[in-house]
Amino acid sequence: MLFNLNGAAITFCGILVQYALKYTTYAKENPGAPNFDSSAWAAFEEITLVPAIARARKAGLINEQIENALRSFAKDLRNKYSHFNIQKITKDAIFERVRVKNVETGEERVVELPASTSPTLQIIAKDRLDENNVTKVFEFADRIVQHLFARLSRK
Numbered sequence: 052m053l054f055n056l057n058g059a060a061i062t063f064c065g066i067l068v069q070y071a072l073k074y075t076t077y078a079k080e081n082p083g084a085p086n087f088d089s090s091a092w093a094a095f096e097e098i099t100l101v102p103a104i105a106r107a108r109k110a111g112l113i114n115e116q117i118e119n120a121l122r123s124f125a126k127d128l129r130n131k132y133s134h135f136n137i138q139k140i141t142k143d144a145i146f147e148r149v150r151v152k153n154v155e156t157g158e159e160r161v162v163e164l165p166a167s168t169s170p171t172l173q174i175i176a177k178d179r180l181d182e183n184n185v186t187k188v189f190e191f192a193d194r195i196v197q198h199l200f201a202r203l204s205r206k
């Protein structure tokens with residue numbers, strides 16, 4: 052965010068949420084372990100975000116409301132960014148009041164132009180969407196991480 056790399060910041064927020072879920076679930080399932088158990092952690096290496104959400108819920112780290120918010124985050128944002136599904140990210144983006152000129156007749160008209168009509172427009176739209184959403188995504192990730200680590204420190 053500091054370097055205006057908003058798409059990367061959004062992607063990293065998704066990674067942070069996934070890691071925090073996995074780490075805090077590992078810690079909850081291995082209470083009081085004096086040393087890091089790499090064999091216990093190995094199973095967490097294979098877990099993707101949605102199974103990590105389910106496992107954190109089972110471990111009592113999150114309630115139904117947070118689980119639902121995380122599942123929505125995974126489906127509606129994190130997966131699109133982690134897999135760079137630009138068509139899904141920009142599917143509702145429209146450039147309004149675009150002037151289009153017919154080069155043969157000189158006639159000009161104003162149209163709405165969906166980003167989906169061009170890869171170039173998709174990149175431009177994604178950049179604006181990233182800028183508009185990065186703070187909300189960061190705040191969500193921050194709340195989740197704080198919640199998870201607070202649940203550990205209470206035990």
